[in-house]
Amino acid sequence: MIRLSRSSLRNAVVLALVVGLLVPTGGVLLIETNATRREAMDDLRRDLSRVVEILALSLSEPIWQVSPDLAEPMIKAQVDDPRFVSVLVIEPSSPKPFLEFQRQAEDRELTLSQTRPVLRDGREIAQITVTMSAAPLLARKRADMLRSLWRSGLTLTLSLALILLVMQRRVLQPMERLSQAAAKLAAGKLDQPLDVSGSDEIARVGLAMERMRQALLSAFEELRQHASTLEYQVAQRTAELTQANAELTQAMATLKTAQRELVESEKLASLGRLVAGVAHELNTPLGNALTVVSALEDRWAKLEAMLSNATPMRRSLLEDLAKDTRRGQDILQRNVQKAADLVRDFKQVAIDQTTDSRRDFDLAQVIEDVLVMVEPSFKHKPFKIDTALCTGAAMNSYPGALGQVLTNLLMNALVHGFEGREHGTVRVSCQVLDADTVSLQVEDDGRGMDESVRRRIFDPFFTTKLGTGGSGLGMHIVHNIVVNVLGGQIEVFSTPGAGTRTEIRLPRKAPQASPTAEAQV
Secondary structure, eight states: HHHHHHHHHHHHHHHHHHHHHHHHHHHHHHHHHHHHHHHHHHHHHHHHHHHHHHHHHTTHHHTTTHHHHHHHHHHHHHSSSSEEEEEEEEEEOOOOOEEEEEESSSSSSGGGEEEEEEEEEEEEEEEEEEEEEHHHHHHHHHHHHHHHHHHHHHHHHHHHHHHHHIIIIIIHHHHHHHHHHHHHHHHHOOOSOOOOSSSSHHHHHHHHHHHHHHHHHHHHHHHHHHHHHHHHHHHHHHHHHHHHHHHHHHHOOOHHHHHHHHHHHHHHHHHHHHHHHHHHHHHHHHHHHHHHHHHHHHHHHHHHHHHHTTOOHHHHHHHHHHHHHHHHHHHHHHHHHHHHHHHHHHHHHHHHHOOOOOOOEEEEHHHHHHHHHHHHHHHTTTEEEEEEOOOOEEEEEEEHHHHHHHHHHHHHHIIITTTTOOOEEEEEEEEOSSSEEEEEEEEOOOOOOOHHHHHTTSSSTEEEEEEETSSSSSHHHHIIIOOOOOOOOEEEEEEEOOEEEEEEEESSOOOOOOOHHHOOO
């Protein structure tokens, strides 16, 4: 193990040196290679343009005189440069080249060609095409880089050998001695002192290990003295903790059961308030309908008596009876229709709040259905509900959960916000924030609340009406429904004497509710 550790450290140093030198060197070589290639191609492009221009001017006279012998020395003077690959001079009137030079190209990607007309007195007498390659220049550059690599490799080898020699003498050998001493300590041989020599960092580590050996001897002696007492104390504390843990587990289970029962009671109480409100609201249309039916029954009883007694009837009497019947029918139809609408709305709200079903709905319509159920609680009281609802806010969510949230907020405003007030207004508004989000606000001008109450408004079992019927779960349920079921956010803003504003941001498509979240509502 000691030999493996020493070998691993040596390998790590060697690897660090090799990587630290070769990686930057390789990166620099790659960058220089690309830069050299670009510079060579740029130089080649400039030289090619210049040479083509010179040859086009120089060859105009030999071509005009049709004298290839005069042109050949000019071409040879240029093609001595190894970068030249080919020179081709073609006359428009001749199918054969006027002059041609060809050399084998090493790399087609490093070659550039340029064609230029040869002019005589402003008239084109021939065309010259010159092809040049940057391969010779790049070959010289690569040779220079290879020589640099050899020099760097030699430097790396010498540096590595020197570093390894120093590390062997000053690091690896002292560390091997420390490893042997540590192995003895690990084996429990604390009675043998460590042999430490030198004054460098490794020697200071050895001195620290020697002090640790002495401290361990003292600690083990103390541990032996207190072992029996400690075992007894541990057993006693373990028994106490086990009993306390069992009691806490039982208490937690009881608390969760009570909380679930209170939540269910709060949901049923909310639905019960809706039932009471709807029943109260149904009294008016059903009472009107019963009155109309009674009046019509009386009129028709008189008519039957007249027919039975063969009493003569005037036309005006029948016309009055027909008018009263028609008027009574209209009144009866309106009241029965109103009662049917109330029952329909209550049925939808009750189904939503008891089944927690997910469906597509319009936000404004669900709010209006809930308000129909809640308005009887505000009736015959100096408080009213105003609305400012957006249109076309289609949602795919849980309307029952949303209705329960709105019902709790409105009843909170009625019970808490308007306590001791002679009049008040609750404003319910909604709006579409973007393609995926809607906003619902419930704001009242009631007495508000201070900051200490606002901070704890979502805490379970927190209520300002403790002992007078408040369970402290209403706003806790609201928070759980908005966050865990509807996937939204809720904030409450309030100032004493200035009312309370509740803002809810909801996704138009609710996330899939987990069984835990559904159980919370």
